[in-house]
Amino acid sequence: MIVDDSFFSRTLIAETLRLGGCEVVGEAESFDTLLETYDNCQPDIVTMDIVMPGADGFECSxxxxLNDxxxxxxxxxxxxxxxxxxxxxxxxxxxxxxxxVDGELLINIIKNILSPDSLYEQLIELGLETFNEALSQNITRMSKTPVSFVPMNTFETQYVSQGITTVIGIIGRHSGSMIMDLSVxxxxxxxxALLRRPSKSREEVLAMVAELSNIVAGIACSILNKKDKAYSLRVSPPSVFYSTETEITSPNLxxxxxxxxxxxxxxxxxIGFKKGATSWI
Structure with missing residues (x-):
């Protein structure tokens, strides 16, 4: 159902929704016909303009x-x-x-409101494969050799570091973390391989690992965002831990x-994600 005082806006939104596979079952141009139209057509979703004569979109909402x-x-x-x-x-x-209106974004928001777990499940399904792809791209550029992956079916309660661990927070519709760990x-x-000379200090090595992790996470999030704008993923600065005794645990993810x-x-x-809020604002 579309609520908008502008005939042209209602027509434009209706066409956008129809092209996205939705059925427009009712329209209202003001508060006067809002509740009666809603009760008659019982829509799954209502699109609501804010600026309307009389009662605005907030009052109508x-x-x-209150009605439903x-x-x-x-x-x-x-x-x-x-x-x-x-x-x-x-x-x-x-x-x-x-x-x-971005038609693709509107349809995605509708789908995710009606099926709140679908985006999360899709992200879980694509997450590791996408981050593996991002890591592989960067390693292949450095070594000119292919990278193979051995999956771990589940991440156990703890993992002992090989020496250098980077943790990057992922912010978005569903937040998460990327962990990268390798030996010194x-x-x-x-x-x-990158500098064409041996490292001069441990700080130089740790800085390289941090930058690689940042690039891998950034590329992976960009790939996922291109697949679905609703992810809205971005990365936070990396945290680097240097110790062969470090234990990595993930109680919440x-x-x-x-x-x-x-x-x-x-x-x-x-890579892991947790379910975000149900509100798409």
């Missing part, structure tokens, strides 16, 4: 949620700022997209992991 607390509303408006987003969250609106010897060989077999030595790579 409050009334609609399970109503799923997506604000579709040219207005979008911190204040309107905060108000939408307070009311209980499910999603928010700015005009002009492997890292030394990689530095020598299920980590999918693999070993990369490279000419420099084995590299452990683990």
């Amino acid at each position: 409050r009334a609609l949620l 607390p399970s109503a799923k509303i997506i604000l579709v408006s040219s207005m979008k700022d911190e204040e309107t987003e905060a108000e939408a969250k307070r009311i209980g609106i499910a999603g928010y997209i700015q005009k002009p 010897e492997t890292a030394d060989k990689m530095v020598e 299920k980590i999918n992991a693999s070993y990369a077999q490279t000419t420099f030595g084995p590299i452990f790579l683990g």
Whole structure:
């Protein structure tokens, strides 16, 4: 169901929804016909403009949620700022997209509101494979040799580091972490391949590992974002731990992991995500 006082906007949104495989079952141009139209057509999703004569989109949304607390509303408006987003969250609106409407993004938001676990499950399915691909690209550039991966079916409760561990936080619709671990010897060989000389200090080696991890995570997140804009993934700065006694644990995330077999030595790579909020604002 589309709620918008502009006939042209309703037509444009309706065509966008139809092209995305949705059925438009009702339209309303103001509060006057909102509740009656909603009760008659019983839509799965309501798109709601903010600026309308009489009662605005926020007032209409409050009334609609009072009428049906399970109503799923997506604000579709040219207005979008911190204040309107905060108000939408307070009311209980499910999603928010700015005009002009990105059709693909709108359809993805609708799908994920109606099937809240599907995006997470897709991310779990694609995550490790995508991060392996990103690591492989970078190692192959350095060594001009292919990289093979040995999967670890599950990440155990703890893992003892080979010597250098990098942890990168992943921020997005579903947050997570990437763990990369390798020996000092492997890292030394990689530095020598990149700089065409032996490393001069341990700091130089640790800096290389941090940068490699950052690049791998960034490339992987970019690949995933291209597959689905709704992921909205980005990376946080890496944290590097240098000790052969380091134990890696992951109490809050299920980590999918693999070993990369490279000419420099084995590299452990683990990736995990947790379910995010259900609100698409």
